Amino acid sequence: MKKILITICFSLTSLLILSPQVKANELKIGDTAPDFQLLNQHGEKISLSSQRGHWVVLYFYPKDDTPGCTTEACSFRDNINKLIAQKAVILGVSVDDTASHKAFAEKHDLPFSLLADVNGDVARKYDAILDLKVIKFAKRNSFIIDKEGRIAKIYRDVNPREHVRIVMADLKKLQSVE
Secondary structure, three states: OHHHHHHHHHHHHHHHHHOOOOOOOOOOOOOEOOOOEEEOOOOOEEEOHHHOOOEEEEEEOOOOOOHHHHHHHHHHHHOHHHHHHOOEEEEEEEOOOHHHHHHHHHHHOOOOEEEEOOOOHHHHHOOOEEEOOOOEEEOOOEEEEOOOOEEEEEEOOOOOOOHHHHHHHHHHHHHHOO
């Protein structure tokens, strides 16, 4: 049974990844970032619009407490003081629920909000969802959103080991032209 399930998942994944996909509303630099309101790991409602006046690093990741996601989250954690000095707010988003986010954040001492997008609605708005119908994940995509709520930088398929260093360098460049 397990073998059959794996074969079906692999077949569906191959079909979806290899088939051409139309991106109806792909976001571009300068576009207003789609607003949202999601619960974080503490059960607090966090909206993008409430972050106006701050630079926001909105990063989507596939799954709590998996190797790449842990590497990326801990890199944000390890650089949080530098990011705060750059006047940036970090928001992580996955389709995991608040209980999973809470356990992940506590285990790794993550000092920023992890947002529960359990239906994938926000990830869909940002073209950051891989929905295989039987299972869905957020794609490892990130966005820097400026103080006015516009998309300033887009990262697709990021490398979790290098991502935070690149984000900090890009924030510095973007803020120097404000």
